[in-house]
Amino acid sequence: MKNILSCIVTIITLSFLTTNAQGRKVSQSYETYEYTAITCRSHSASITDFGGVGDGKTLNTKAFQSAVDHLSQYSSDGGAQLFVPAGKWLTGSFSLTSHFTLFLHKDATLLAAQDLEEYLVLKALPSYGRGRDAAGGRFASLVFGTNLSDVIITGNNGTIDGQGSFWWQKFHGGKLKYTRPYLIELMFSDTIQISNITLIDSPSWNIHPVYSSNIIVKGVTIIAPVKSPNTDGINPDSCTNTRIEDCYIISGDDCVAVKSGWDEYGISFGMPTKHLIIRRLTCISPYSAAIALGSEMSGGIEDVRAEEITAYQTESGVRIKTAVGRGAFVRNVYVRGMRLHTMKWVFWMTGNYKAHADSHYDPHALPEITGINYRDIVAENVSMAGRLEGISGDPFKGICISNATISMAVKHKKVMWMCSDVEGVTSGVDPKPCDLLDGKQEKMDGGCEFPSDVLEIDNVELKSCSYQMN
Template identity: 30%
Template sequence: MNKILKTVILLIFTHGAFAQKLAEPTVSLPTFKKDTVSITAFGAISGGRHLNTESINQAIDQTHKKGGGVVLIPAGVWLSGPITLKSNINLHLAANALLQFTKDFSQYSLVQTSWEGIPQMRNQSPIWALNQQNIAITGKGVIDGNGDAWRMVKKAKMTETQWKKLISSGGVLNEKGDIWYPSQSSLKGASYKDPGLVEKGKNAQFYEEIKDYLRPNMILLEKCERILLEGVTFQNSAAWNIHPLMSADLTIRNINVRNPWYSQNGDGLDIESCKNVLVEQSTFDVGDDAICIKSGRNEAGRERGMPTENLWVRNCTVYHAHGGFVVGSEMSGGAKNLYVDNCTFIGTDIGLRFKTTRGRGGVVENVYINNIFMKDIPGEAILFDMYYEAKDPIVLSGEHREPPKVEFLPVTEATPQFKDFYINNVVCDGAAKALFIRGLPEMHIKNIQLTRLDMVAKEGIDIQEASNISLRDVKLQVEDASKQIAYILNSNDIKLHQLEVKNANIFHLQGERTSTVDVQGLTGAQPVIKADFGANKNVININ
């Protein structure tokens, strides 16, 4: 994309009605026959004690063979094992319908699928579709994955009373006594690195011995087209909640996604290697990332070569989550043409979260974010990090984090890239840090334009190993007066224009590769420049 076109897009994006026109979704919706059949016609029994797996799957199979229609789950409590969704089926949950999946692990077969972007053996997902078209899950009911039966739990995430109750329920503890597992099989799986990975030397017996550890994603829609998820509450998943994988034309609206805040891998929505996606008017309160964009991990993701592209997220609310809107860290197939508008993050660990690490490869580019409103963010309001570690973003009790080792490495296909982000009109009332950007010495984060930021945070701006970063029309209130306005390390072409600051005065420069820092229209601060570890004060210009 040439510079003129980028400028035109930015101008369009930041001017009201033109932004809406630019970001108008183009996603094909499914359509269904009006014919409706209830699962009770196939012998389903409510009450939560009778296993209805066969009845529900028969209802889907018969309706599919007749050309499709609506399979109705009426009001009531319906217990089931795994369900296979098929083409032209709208699985519709009536108001007060609770579809709950059994905690009898023997009902879930081991299948080869994808987990965190690489081929893995996992337990079959409670709702699964492969190579299907024109499918939907709609209504006003609740789908519950019974995830508490599967998940390991960290002691640091529970009160003493909760922890004692959990231990008394059964299960086993690890050697340190600080992680609970639901069974010995689950604990054994945790002792291996990537135990579910499909590779030579592992036979069926190996996977069976650690079966309980291989938790399923609750909704897996793989290589499907024209999908609608609407109105339903999806909750209590064993691992990820909703996982569209290598699918196209996906519409998600008016859903509610819930997981306990302590749930390991309890993501809300993981959109992986998908094309043409609309997510709107939905709420998330989960244990890991809320709305997360992925495209495969490392060599497997690069070989797949399927970016997530043409995605719109608008009018969504996120409560607890590790990140509100997230890209990564498994983004090795790339991501592009992502549009996010009018979203609210309340108490979310990190607001806008873009994460990767060496080895991933892949390019994330052409990301347009507008009208984001945040409150009480425990971590960073906006974060770009190319040193991602698979840990909670907020340090738990007893944990200690070491800064990454900084070294130049050769640029290869495994070197990830973040570039061409346009973020406009972000309001944040309370965060640990307003903005954090950390690239790699050999591959800077590039071409990030942020306009109209109004931020209250304990710390200000932190830019490391980055190029062509522009902040314009920024209001920054730093709650800790000892902190700096901006810390800049080994970065160049940094523009801070129309910057209104309260409670901070310091610009701290480090690194001999720091150059061309331009500050214009600074108000509310008496600037103090610090330069050390090879940085020169003369590289910053303040007018």
């Protein structure tokens, strides 16, 4: 009888414990993070699953690379996402994989390690022939990838901190043998999304997609001291089908710099940047441009569409930089809806940007600059309306400016327009442009051209995705 009672008690106890455990399981709290992306993932993991420690002191380079390498097994099974929770995650350079999402919690910060040994040294880019800072190679970017497909770097406004002062001091002191790392660089890749993150104090350029296609950069905030060296915001370089929108940038160099290789190396590599959309960009850069085309443009730049551009205390609006030896072209550029305040120049083009990769450039390689269209522009507190300098014997042609109202600063330059070796037309521009832009054109009533067709990258819609963390 005692054995029977004991069994009954045991069964009741086990039943209670099982029910209680199930109840606890059901009542467990899960935090869900919603985000939009070109692709949602079937598998997820946290950096803490791989030994990551977010105390700002523990080095996590191996943890990040181990996590990416492990999750790469799911690339053909719905892909995977790596979640970076709240904390400060010190890391050196690590490489991503295909069909992969790196997601940063709003209180997560990736801290770039201040140790040169944590960055591999890569060969110079083939379209450049050398590093930007030094003749040798270059340090790998903090977040890097090459030959990838379907890569997403996003979050709910988490941060990547480049801790750039360490690198800026070495650069100014001439103590670097290689070019400084960027924060994000993806090479030879297709289908890229970088969105809803904050980048601060990059050692050099912030976002550098190169030799890549089908790229969306959206909702990104980039901040660096305005005197920091070469901290360009977003640099699409020999890329096709790129959409940059809703970004806010304060930097020590161009907010968006469009590139395609340098002198004879870019000419030989021959990969242009084309089909580029830039919209709803806000820029502060007292020593550079809101948007720069060049100076490294030797693979060509074609079909750039910029609209709803706002700039404060920025040296120039949309600037074209090139030189003898660059070759190639900048053509079919369309800009509308610029709102500018406190500018040195509204319009600036120069064919005399003499920085060369080496002394072997071809002096007969002249760039073709044609089909440059600006319309619907309001600028206030401007020192000089325009400085347009083509190349002798190789004028910049097809410049069109319409519906532009420029209010000059109290202490503006006596010469409000400076023009040489350029040809173009204007309509409804105040103050009156230089005579070289006084060409006649029919059908100017509608202003300068802006395309009405829709580029392929604009048809890409983002899906609603989520990550659930225990």
